[in-house]
Amino acid sequence: MDTRKLAYFVQIVDSGSITKAAAALHVAQPALSQQLSALESELKQRLLIRSKKGVEPTAAGHTLYRHAQIILRQVDQARADVEASGAAPSGRVSIAVAPYSMASSLAPRIITEVNRRYPDIVVHLSETYGGVLSEAIKNGRLDMALIYEPGEIRGVQFTTMIVEDLYLVANAAADLEPGRREISLREVSDMPLFLPEKIHTLRQLVEAGLGEHQLPLRLMGEVESVPALTRLLEANIGATILPKSAAEALFRKGEFHALRIVEPTLRCKIALCTPDHEPLSEAASAVLLILQEVLLEMLEGKVAG
The missing domain is CATH 3.40.190.290 (D-Maltodextrin-Binding Protein; domain 2)
Incomplete structure (x- = not known):
């Protein structure tokens, strides 16, 4: 199984159509269909259900899609880390916070510190639910999150910061x-x-x-x-x-x-949520340290107050 086949498969699922995926990938439709068939043969599983409206992943397809996203993200990150080896951390780091929390008030301090120390890092901030955030971190779409701790969830780890x-x-x-x-x-x-x-x-x-x-x-x-x-x-x-x-x-x-x-x-409990097994990129690790520092400063300020 090579990463090109996985990338093709992810694009097909995202596009909902082999024709649309072929156009997005600039690949001939017959060649894309052939790659998909080869992947299904290799895995001995039907991965997509075809209809007049397009394609939908089967149960096996959903499983492969989830793993493929993680694999492709890791390959991209490995390439970026190797290329940037020895240089200052750079790239995009995604942080999410749960609504109805104090975490959003920390955004100015976090952004200021990241920009001061690592001007080549771009922080992407978003706000959504804890359960959804945990799933996004497991799938590699988010690097880290500050959320209300929901309890143990497989694939992510929670570090309690505030009770x-x-x-x-x-x-x-x-x-x-x-x-x-x-x-x-x-x-x-x-x-x-x-x-x-x-x-x-x-x-x-x-x-x-x-x-x-x-x-x-x-x-x-x-x-x-x-x-x-x-x-x-x-x-x-x-x-x-x-x-x-x-x-x-x-x-x-x-x-x-x-x-x-x-x-x-x-x-x-307000907890810092990070991947359980997948390593963070160099840029994400740098931002994580800053996030922990800002939280510690806030806690020390509350104790002093």
Whole structure:
């Protein structure tokens, strides 16, 4: 099995059509079909289902597609690392953060430090769900992520960076006692809440805490946009639940209450997610060290404060 066949196969799956893939690869369609047939013969598996609409991968095809992406990325990275050996780290490094976390507030510091130390590294920042991020790291589409730790997932490793209590965040004009700093979970269950979708670890933690004490969740709506969440809380039609660091990073002080949830306390973990077995590129390793430094500085600042 050679990498050219794998690259052809990935392009066919991505294009959804052998004809479109042939055009993108600048290869004659009969030659591309021949390469695909040779790959299927070698693996003794049917990899694609052909129809009038195009092609779809079989179960075996999906498995090969996942592995092929990793293999091709490693080959490209090996070539780049060898070419850049002895030179300053360079290239593109992809970092993702989970919504509703303080991680996005670290972006300016991370970008500034990377640009100062390694001007030839380009950092690509994105924001999406923890489960999706873990899968993207396993498949090699992301280098690393800062997410709410979901528990053990095969193929990635989590390094817990922060353990925080969860807080109810509400408009300062909400019907809450002035100067209050804590609120019971039972009281929280009576309040209309805006939370992310169930795929989000933060939502799962809240539901698990309520369920363990047979308390209902009064869900006002599912919101994945921080600007939209801010506007909803400004309108005082509901509250949300976040770790304090995220609340302080996302909402203006003085305009919102942040009350620690007690009886019982709910906690979450912010973790650094990296590949379990695949080595990071030289550029990604350099950025990872900077990311860890920035997180450590933030933690030391909180302890000092």
